[in-house]
Amino acid sequence: MAIIEMSGIKRHYQVGEVLVRAIRGLELSVESGEFVSVMGPSGSGKSTLMNILGCLDKPTEGSYVLDGIDTRAAGPDEFADIRNQKIGFVFQGFNLLARTSALENVELPLFYRREGGPGRGGRGRKGEQLERARKALEEVGLGGRLDHKPSQLSGGQQQRVAIARAMVADPAFILADEPTGNLDSEMTLEVMSLFQELNERGKTIVMVTHEPEVAAYTKRVVTMRDGAIVSDRPVAERRRAAEDLRAWQAEHASLSGVKDEARAS
Amino acid sequence: MTAAKLVTLSARSIFRNKMRSLLTSLGIIIGVCSVIVMVAVGQGSQEQVKRQIAAMGTNLIMVMPPRGPQQGNRLTTADVKKIREESSYISAVSGVSRGSVTVVGGEGAGEEANWSTTFYGVEPDYLLIKQWEVASGEFFADKDNAARSKVAVLGTTVAAKLFGSEDPVGQRLRIGSQPFTVVGVLASKGSSAMGDDQDDVVMVPLDTAINRLSRGRYMGSIEMSAVKEEYMDAAQAEITTILREAHRLAEGATADFDVMNQSQIIETASATSKTLTTLLAAIAGVSLVVGGIGIMNIMLVSVTERTREIGIRMSVGARRRDILLQFLSESVILSLLGGVAGILLALAIAAALDKLAGVPALVQPGVIAVSAAFAAAVGIFFGFYPARKAADLYPIDALRYE
Ligand SMILES: Nc1ncnc2c1ncn2[C@@H]1O[C@H](COP(=O)(O)OP(=O)(O)O)[C@@H](O)[C@H]1O
């Protein structure tokens, strides 16, 4: 079943006299359970596409059916509810609330959950919400960092908090705009292995990246240029992030082992 | 989002910036406080004026010699007698003859005390008319008047000056050069609305005063009570008729007396202080509005500072209303806290004014309720624009804001 069904999508920005055509006629269909990476040079419209996919922005033209909902008729409140119930966001800059604990950051989508939402009906009680947020943090391996503020966490840990937040409300799919853009290679592997794990458990993920090595962990690569899709093909040799992470850590450990020895002598 | 969550959320962000929140609500604190204190002082003095007027008797009618350079004082005891006999609207009437005098007392104790005071030559009805009470001893009677007895009833100030803590009843004193016997002491009335000491008096029988102290045929005034407040106008008209007849005034001739109504004076007095109270409250209200503008200013800064937060909240599903309510409740809580602090401060100041400075201040529950409501209204009014601004942000613009 298609979760994302886009056709004839255009997004124009009027900047003074100039009309910027960020997206010019785009067709995209994503099935449930896919793991798609969107690639392309800077300015090719990847973020614009993600914003439209995430119901943060409306296309100038075209139709977008999300999990059976035609978004053309939706107003700001419906958009807010779709974001709340159907979509989990992971951003390049993490976008966590500062001075707020990891647990409360993860709880945030449940905070805005409305009565009669699909999936789970009604507002959860406070205790139940906290429990779900705690479980989501445990799943991303941060069960011991519940009360840490973002400033007390590493970039990789912050991004994992963001992923926990994206998952906590059990959305139809996760959108990630350059989630590894601000991370070093070990953290990148941590995040990618987490995404792969989620995808294996059935979560649909659409992710922007400009690194081919990162795209290699996904199942399908969509390439954009000048606001249109120029190629769309499955990943031939899919890599496993968890394995690469172990390999990297082993190498790192032996390196630091050498260093330790050097220091000891 | 439930109300409880909303309040928690707002309270947290208010307490996160304690200093800023305090400074922001300072305007409201000062505004609410000054409104309450101003109204309290206004109503306190209004209440005091009313009390004193009630103490004077609201049914009071006074006949006085005309003001201005007309012919001299012609009020006589015969006038009093005629009013007493013919008037149907008057329940009590007394001639009053008063003047300054030096009293000397305490001879019995061996040590003399001098005191300058005012003597009032009155008739026993005067007690009723002015609502005086006798604290010890008794007031003189009609027969003392007829006999021109040299008896005196002292106000507490005079009693204290002449006799200290001793009981003056039965003691002797000199009024001017005449020896008198003290037969009673009046209950204290305190100071008047104008601030003078009402207890600084010596009362003697009217005829005694006219014949032994003033040494003139005429009296200063005639004071009386109407039977009921409703009959004041009728009573005044009647007194005018009786006195014109007594003075044999021709039709159309200018009266050689003025009939005055105490309640009219009272009305003007309390109307003036009411206007003053309203004016003071309005000025204080302006400071509340200025406080509101302070809140609006800080909320606008806060919305800009927290644009990213707003974007994040929107991206996880906050509706515009959720954002609006979050900021609105923050400004309302801020101004309500300021309001509560202002109320407490005002209560303290009012109590201090009343107890320590002797300025009458009356804080009425209604004023507290109104100013708390006003503080909340200020929060809503001045918080709405910034909250609207926050809610109207476009999610991607807010998220991208640096
Ligand atoms: N809010 C905007 N106003 C005007 N032009 C915009 C806006 N957002 C994006 N664009 C333009 O749209 C094009 C695509 O931008 P974007 O989607 O951010 O590219 P990418 O994420 O692939 O780098 C760019 O030319 C960019 O300048």
Ligand SMILES: [Mg+2]
């Ligand atoms: Mg981009």
